[in-house]
Amino acid sequence: MPQPPRTVLLVLFDHVQSLDVTGPLEVFTGAERLAPGSYRMRTASLDGRPVRTSSGLTLVPDLALGAAPDPHTLLVPGGEGTRRPDPALVEWLRARGPGVARLVSVCTGALLLAAAGLLDGRRATTHWAYCDRLAREHPAVTVEPEPIYVRDAHVATSAGVTSGIDLALALVEEDLDRETALTVARHLVVFLRRPGNQAQFSAQLAAQTASREPLREVQRWITEHPDADLSVDALAVRARLSPRHFARAFTAETGTTPGRYVDRVRLEHARRVLEDTSASVEEVARASGYGTPEAMRRAFLKALGTAPAEYRRRFHPVLPR
Template identity: 80%
Template structure:
């Protein structure tokens, strides 16, 4: 099989990691497969073929102008994000609108989704972007079903991903789909990253979703909750660990983290249970105990409330193959 052509769009203000992360993944496909063919032919292009300055100040030299790169149509068009997506050159949007539909696959990293949206390529589709821009994407483009939670989303031949490193996860998923798990695993090992975080994994962990408490006793309690989700995590127990009265603890915890103690514990336990369902073959009853739920039914109610799906169905969806 001849190499698939991946065309990466470059523009002033692009985020360098949005470019280099996926490019390193695609570039490693042929060596990982032990062949000089059958991988990817990665090409970069800017509007006029001129060098671009990334948001961090690096200069990138493209292979082509976009006009030169349009024929023949690439297999995959990859649109990175960055500060340059805030006020993009209208010619870039026009090029995407006219030429991207000719590709077999359209991919965005981070706020590259904003460029796809402006070109009308996400209308009627489910998509994501960096968490800080999901509200803007949904507000400015109501025809898009914006999902702020997952690290990447596949909808037909269009894939969108969250910020920066999520582009590596998505690229690994595409390599796995194109060339198999062994090739993707070899690349991941070389880059010292996970084989891939499946797309439905949340952008935020429970700890990142909440603020970190300023006071050390409260931070210690946050860490304890994370490391011991199956412990007694009632307010009285946590307050004693922080050496505060239950009332003072509850008030201070909410003030400094933005969440009530109960809500924080709930998020940690759901996240812990999700990871066990994703990474182990433990039964639902065993997972529920390890995650601090008294019964599988209690975990089921928590999953329905927070994820809209019961644990068994969550595991099934997680391990289901990605759509082509």
């Protein structure tokens, strides 16, 4: 017998972040188009009335939360409306949350789940700017500030905005198959898929952008050519500075040393290639600037606590290792 559609209920409230709603909504709706009967989408506010998002967009819900059927997936977005949670919304979550098969939050939606006691004793994440608040106000929650999303049994929390799309794609892959999730990702022109343990900050975001154009050009060059000679001497030539002056200026303007910046770019490149291609570990090591598989293995063990072959196994169980 065919499986009934999984009902995905998105909770709406005033000053919600619109992309936290529409991003996952587009993913699940896209999957439903590709696999009819897989999902049934519903949006609901406390009283069933339209809500105004933090960007001024008006969203019209399908129904009131009190009239909503029990969903398979309850998705709570974030936004300014989570800063001072509506007590009635928190109570509704406290009453209905424990009964759902899958509980999901995007961005500061985790604050609402935590306020309802639904994250107690669990690992969770939220937008980096609110991780400290989540940990301070809800000490029963183990807050992980680094990952873009965290899965703990049937509860999944994401870091915010675009990471909600990453998490939704991961759920579609889990519910249906990788090909469906990949097709949805292609239609949305996004990567399939950033792993949950990828840091909220990429190397480019974690480091400041240099103010001087020669140093910004070096940052771009490093990102686009991880397999090049990225020694301080070589990069200094590109910046038209002496090695000593370059190293000092790069660190002062980006907040990290050239070596650490290069290490992070190479690690990100290697992870992405392992996740998204069938290239061998040796090919990945060479393309990412490690030179040898052993050098890449040491970098992965130091940064991630796992070897490249094991890392790939999470995404492609049958691809070359």
